[in-house]
Amino acid sequence: MKAGIYYGVSNVAVEDRAVPEVGDKDVLVKVRRAGICGSDTGSWLHGGLRYGVFSGMVEGHEMVGEVAKMGPSASSDFHVGDIVWVDPSKARRVGKLAADVCGTFAEYVLVEDARQDYNLFLLDKNIDLDAAALIEPLAVGTQGALALDPKPDENVVVLGAGTIGLCAAAGLVNHGIKNVVVVDRNEWKLEIARKIGAQTVNSREENVADRLCDIFGEFVDTETHMEHIYPELGAALQKIMDSGIANVGAKRPNVQLYVDCAGAQELLQMAFKLCVNNTRYSIVSVYSDPVPVPGSIFMSQAKVCGSAGYTLPVIHEVIDHITNERTPIKDIITAKYSLDEFPKAMEHAAVKSYKNIKVLLDMDR
The missing domain is CATH 3.90.180.10 (Medium-chain alcohol dehydrogenases, catalytic domain)
Known part of the structure; x- marks a missing residue:
């Protein structure tokens, strides 16, 4: 043969x-x-x-x-x-x-x-x-997309529009997830994502955080009341935010799940910094180098899960x-x-x- x-x-x-x-x-x-x-x-x-x-x-x-x-x-x-x-x-x-x-x-x-x-x-x-x-x-992408049990009305972002990213998006759409966004730098790939049934963000041309806020709205933290903050606490909070330990008060999209299929460390770190209370991250990409994890992951009690097979x-x-x-x-x-x-x-x-x-x-x- x-x-x-x-x-x-x-x-x-x-x-x-x-x-x-x-x-x-x-x-x-x-x-x-x-x-x-x-x-x-x-x-x-x-x-x-x-x-x-x-x-x-x-x-x-x-x-x-x-x-x-x-x-x-x-x-x-x-x-x-x-x-x-x-x-x-x-x-x-x-x-x-x-x-x-x-x-x-x-x-x-x-x-x-x-x-x-x-x-x-x-x-x-x-x-x-x-x-x-x-x-x-498609099984690899679907497994990663469903690994953290997304619900039909949750907001889900897929990072990357390569084979596995598009398969993850298709798996979500097929599973009945209504609000799916795919982020990538290549418009010709994003066009396929739109055909599959996802909304898209072009990270080369748009601010990803701002565009996700436009699509899903901003996260509202019901446990923090910024209108009552006093000057000394405000100054201390700014230092904490500048250090990356927390992102309290920052503009963040109302996203419950990120599925990383891009393998781009910068993009994943951006998604980490956008975490809100109990944000979930399914990591399908393979990284050869360590990926730094910001303190905001700890503060938000985020869940990070690897997915293979x-x-x-x-x-x-x-x-x-x-x-x-x-x-x-x-x-x-x-x-x-x-x-x-x-x-x-x-x-x-x-x-x-x-x-x-x-x-x-x-x-x-």
Whole structure:
């Protein structure tokens, strides 16, 4: 079979590799579409060490395909020709350690000890294959968006309009959250966010705090009465605010949840400084450097939660989302290439000047 192989920074190739051998309970899946993820482009740009991708490995973990071959004792839930999604974190017996090298940039991928609703999920036979290739990133974004249980009438801000940020926004809209805003610097990305159903703030052109106040209104602190402040306390309070320990009396938007998908330290710190009583922060982005946390987080009793991967309920919600086209999430697909064009596809996905969000490998080409 043909396979996309990682060798190092800016160095990938298409080579012939042996089709994986199918064990007793395994299922061999013919890949129909495969998505290029940020971890794949990160490896191409910076090296694979932090992503667990090493020279000579078959890359890829986002895909949709069809059952091609089954082991003698494989689950009777599956049949040759079924359209399926593979959970890359469980495709191999070793688990999530091999998630980023599940091997979906190839004509075939092996699912070891395949089980329905565990590592292999049956899809509608008429599902849009391009959209179905987005199940994995949409699940990551939806998991992050829902990790701190947003309510329908709460005000939610998504930081970043890349693949995961747009997936988080779509997950919120699909979940019935009415007031969603996406913040990003690129207007062409924000246009997709608006199509998905979110309002937007362009951080390059607008003051984010002021614009969020325009959209959601200012937070009213019912426990603080600034009209009764006396001069000595006012002077002391100003010093406290200047130090960053607290933001009492500052103009802040009425936002209950921030979902960080941008990976921009400056933007996250700004969101931290805008915290109000019990603001929640779901951190989906990966930071290689420590992020300073202001004292206002402590004073407001904010909740900060990391989010990685996805749960079974989220997977099912996402499959329903895509099957029934509940949002136009497919609009994040900006380019498609054949497997033979894998090196070109990786470059176009990784280099910002090409203006791509999600690049797919179409194995049917």
